[in-house]
Amino acid sequence: MHAVLALTARHLQEKLPSLSSPHYDYKVREAHHLQKSLSTFSPKFNTTIHEHQDAVLATSFLLFFHSCSVIPTTLPTCPCADPSFTFLRGIQSIVADGAHIAHSGRYSTLVEPRVPASVTLPRGCSSPAVHLMQRIYDLPLNSPYLKNIPIYTERVQTLAPHLSPLEQGEESEDLLLSVLRWQALCPHAFVDLINAHDHIALVILAHYYAAVKFIISRSPKKWWWLQKKPGRMVQVIADYVGPAWTGWMEWARGEDGVGEGKRWSGRGQMIVWAWGGLKVTSSMPPCE
């Protein structure tokens, strides 16, 4: 209940900022309920998670929505920290711990595996994912980033479908759930790189936020709790990595036309991405 009330207090501040008064300060109310909901954390949880999995998932999602809606005005100590990231991964771990229960529960529609959107062939065989991998493989031989290439590759490969153009008729919510799943499934190794402020990992994360931003830009009146964060996170990451990484951040920052109708003209062809040698494999249709 406290999570419900914290999120609602946040919603009222976003939508009706004039509603708050000294006696009805929704910011105070939000903080109160957030603290209450979080302070109920208990070691006993681990023994009751399966029994109350629906309630646990509902609360986790509510707190995820809330954390997505919070945009710090000042840079946090870790400039790329995003609490919603942790919540999503927490939800994933709950599902992994009790997959059968989760997939048969009330929230199964939100946690069941999603098939990523198909990758459509861009004209000229160009895509943000390909460009990203090309930059990674073009790193100098003495680059300290080389040892992490397998981690980068896995993350870019799995993100690639979400960087493809959107087809008419695709449900925005399905796309959003699908791309959120990418973040939820980030392996520990990648999270460690993020926490270590690894610049390439941050660039990949910025591409994820750009993909989310593009999806929600199709529905500007929906998902009030997520409208601001993706753009803000791209900006934060760009500021953090600095001008030396401008080329790497070009697509994520929208300087390559993302969200402006200048993306690929997909034709529905299925392709298989392969990163070895930086080329798309021959199993795809030939480029036009």
Added chain:
Amino acid sequence: VPKWRDQVTTFTLPSISKASAEVADSEWQTGTAHKLPLPVTAAVQTLGIQMAPGMAEYDQVFDKQDVLLMLHFTSTTSTDLLGSPTLWAQDAMQLALQVRLVVPLHQNHTASILTIASTPS
């Protein structure tokens, strides 16, 4: 009637409206209005949500303002989340009132969220 209440269109539950009408402006101005009794149990029953036995203690935990937030959630906030609105307006509310919940978070995460909560916005 305080100005803010004129702007609220989602709190349309008759019992809430009646209870609000009985509050004098001075009480709102002094900030004592939220302490007036407005049982959570009565509000959720009006919404058709069943509460588990023994949950009457919620009336002591949540005050009038919380009930208004709860009603806003069921009427408005729940319609713009992920999944079906009934997943939140009905299912989540029912779970909230039936389950003594502990939150599935690592303590480090808890600390980070609390930091966010205390950050001025």
